[in-house]
Amino acid sequence: MNEILSLQNVSKQFKDKVAVDQVSFSIKKGEVVAILGPNGAGKTTTLLMMLGLLEQTSGDIKLFNENPRTKSVREKIGAMLQEVSVIDALKVSEVIQLFRSYYPKPLGFEELVQITGFQEDELKKRANKLSGGQKRRLAFALALAGNPDLLFFDEPTVGMDITSRKMFWNTISTLKEQGKTIIFTTHYLQEADDIAERILLFHKGSVVAEGTPKEIKRRLSKQSVSFQSNQEIPIEELRNLSGVTEVFTKDHRTHVVAENTDLVLAYLFEKKLQISAVQIEQGRLDEAFEQLTEASKEAI
Numbered sequence: 379m380n381e382i383l384s385l386q387n388v389s390k391q392f393k394d395k396v397a398v399d400q401v402s403f404s405i406k407k408g409e410v411v412a413i414l415g416p417n418g419a420g421k422t423t424t425l426l427m428m429l430g431l432l433e434q435t436s437g438d439i440k441l442f443n444e445n446p447r448t449k450s451v452r453e454k455i456g457a458m459l460q461e462v463s464v465i466d467a468l469k470v471s472e473v474i475q476l477f478r479s480y481y482p483k484p485l486g487f488e489e490l491v492q493i494t495g496f497q498e499d500e501l502k503k504r505a506n507k508l509s510g511g512q513k514r515r516l517a518f519a520l521a522l523a524g525n526p527d528l529l530f531f532d533e534p535t536v537g538m539d540i541t542s543r544k545m546f547w548n549t550i551s552t553l554k555e556q557g558k559t560i561i562f563t564t565h566y567l568q569e570a571d572d573i574a575e576r577i578l579l580f581h582k583g584s585v586v587a588e589g590t591p592k593e594i595k596r597r598l599s600k601q602s603v604s605f606q607s608n609q610e611i612p613i614e615e616l617r618n619l620s621g622v623t624e625v626f627t628k629d630h631r632t633h634v635v636a637e638n639t640d641l642v643l644a645y646l647f648e649k650k651l652q653i654s655a656v657q658i659e660q661g662r663l664d665e666a667f668e669q670l671t672e673a674s675k676e677a678i
């Protein structure tokens with residue numbers, strides 16, 4: 379069995395706020411998974427629970443079939459969180475060496491420096507004197523220090539310029555080729571689409587959709603069938619078809635918005651309705667995602 383992470387009915391409640399609500403999923407070795415969702419969807423809370431940094435209110439979390447807080451698990455994971463806090467009094471090179479010393483089989487110092495692109499003069503700087511971008515690179519080096527099998531990144535590219543972003547994702551592809559399992563949170567749909575093999579779409583603390591980027595796109599963006607007809611159209615019957623979300627008439631055309639337009643077409647043909655000028659349209663994914671984001675803003 380190559381499942382290395384699993385969550386079962388995991389919830390997290392902060393006072394009267396349910397941040398994560400009955401979430402279940404599992405991740406296999408070597409997968410690159412994006413936890414996608416708008417602000418406040420519960421992504422960071424879920425990540426912190428997976429890392430054992432925050433205790434769940436209920437449910438079960440297993441990493442490598444064990445509790446995330448066990449020492450043997452900690453040695454196999456690396457994480458880059460949103461807030462970078464490093465030991466300010468130390469130089470960059472010293473912080474990297476210190477983190478390497480925590481692990482039984484760390485990555486070589488030179489390799490870490492090369493991956494994260496630190497120059498000689500940067501390595502001599504004190505950690506508190508680094509710019510925001512340099513701090514994130516240091517956090518990346520520290521996440522990789524133990525040569526982990528499983529890596530977690532919380533909104534890794536926030537604040538990075540385009541070049542750093544590109545370099546970051548190139549390194550992630552190399553890590554994937556080495557067989558590492560990578561989980562990252564993002565609220566950029568494009569980023570999840572470009573990088574991830576699987577997306578877990580979070581919304582208001584729950585996983586509302588799960589699948590490959592292609593499957594998610596199909597699910598999120600609505601399709602519609604529209605047609606003309608001289609006959610009376612059984613609008614109510616159409617509305618009751620499975621997966622149909624909307625039926626309306628505009629400019630003498632009937633529009634049926636549905637998850638699966640094939641089912642709508644099959645129904646129309648089965649009923650032998652005389653229809654003409656049939657058009658099938660695919661809604662835009664970014665619009666659909668925006669709607670979801672807007673909906674969640676209202677809820678906050």
Ligand SMILES: Nc1ncnc2c1ncn2[C@@H]1O[C@H](COP(=O)(O)OP(=O)(O)OP(=O)(O)O)[C@@H](O)[C@H]1O
Binds near residue numbers: 397421
């Ligand atoms: N320590 C906390 N105390 C109280 N409420 C919290 C705490 N941490 C998170 N929350 C709330 O839980 C919900 C989920 O927050 P979370 O940070 O997990 O969302 P997110 O999807 O990571 O969002 P973002 O993209 O903004 O980081 C939010 O409504 C947030 O305000």
